[in-house]
Amino acid sequence: MKFAVSSKGNSISDTLKNKIQTYLLDFGMELNEEEPDLVITVGGDGTLLYAFHRYSDRLNETAFVGVHTGHLGFYADWVPSEIEKLVLAIAKTPYHIVEYPILEVIVRYNDGGREEKYLAMNECTIKSMEGTLVADVEIRGQLFETFRGDGLCLSTPSGSTAYNKALGGAIIHPSIRAIQLAEMASINNRVFRTVGSPLILPDHHTCVIKPRNDVDFQVTIDHLTLLHKDVKSIQCRVADENVRFARFRPFPFWKRVQDSFIGKGE
Template identity: 30%
Template sequence: MSKHRNTIFFYYKKEKGTESKFTALQEEVEQYGYKVVTTPDEANIIASIGGDSEFLQALRKTEFKQDALYVGIKRSNEDGLYCDFELDDIQGMLNAMNRDEIEVRKFPTIDVSINGQSDLQCLNEATIRSSIIKSIVMDLYIDDEYFETFRGDGLIVSTPTGSTGYNKSTNGAVIDPKIPCFQVSELASLNNNRYRTLGSSFILNENRSLRLEIVQDGNDYPIIGLDNEAYSIQNIRTIDIKLSDKIVKTVKLKNNSFWHRVQRTFL
């Protein structure tokens, strides 16, 4: 790890038992020459304590800080595709950093714009679902050209790293994160004489744009999921999605690739 990166901000839930472990963690990293800071603005390393859920929250709460490296530290009872290190083995993490057994991996994110105003980022996926017991209808445009009209429970738009999450549970493809693209998957689409969709996931490359136009037929408050946060926004008319210029730089072990983690998690 470069000595220029020596200020660390820890993001974690203040739960019973966590504070004492955090104090021990802070003392240990400071012995290695790192400075623990109290705000993410001061940090060039941001470490989350917890599984993937906390890692995603750390990204969102620190606004996808572009000049910082993100580190995922999981507890012993947690899984984490983004988390290579364990809270009970901080010594191992610090030794790996000093022995150059780590590398920085860059993961793509997606930009989401709602009604042409809100500019939001996701590392995993954006989901658009009906908030009532009624199917939602959306017109899909790729690069401003009409593609299809979707009717069903909703759509998932995922990044390559997010392809192993909600997307995979809908039989979407698992995508290598070295491929700059995003994937669109259907949730319970209706296909009949009136509505016809592709019926399978499809992948758009980094230069494509996707626009969803919500048909106003009673779904006035669709649920927008951004990673692991949900929003109910009134009168959504358009949702524009594209691959973002922002990337997430993460610290990973060299011997623990994306496909190693996929194999270990699912096979």
């Protein structure tokens, strides 16, 4: 099996990365950073997000597993003291693949057929670079509302525990193929009105955001911040691709939610 190891870049993570590589090479596995079957990330959820984007062109072939060296990871479920156990599991145990839906974002421009496609594991946010965002929101080709406010967030089920949760969005189990649209500080008064609640769209529904004025947009794709000019529309839907995680032991979603936000209690 071909593998790669991605590190957060601090001394603890780099040391663990070198140890994992050495152990796996000793077991006869092949280090291949270009076409890995398995990517082990060492650091935290941000490190896994970076690895996801690095290998986003081969999601059908590459699976991920994370080791967290800081706070509890939502995606990274192994800890440094378990490195030997993880390496043995990788070398000796057939792993179970768990697939989570991700978000496809297509930005189209006014100058014709040019478009940019992105994949997000957590979310995409859309903001105006010049004050209030004013945009029509279409769902399945029909105008749903004209949004006025700070911005919009479209998240995946696995990303529903991130920025979406801070916006008052629902937490969605990643077995549900859907995306969620949440508002950022919408303007609601006697003149302007939005639905004011997060929307959960199934995988056969497409959401298109069309600006009502000629402004530049700040679009984030997970940790990436992009400036887009002359935007005609931003289309969001459940992607055809999935992100694949290698599971060597149970890692229940609701247990992660409980550990991340509630704790064990008394």
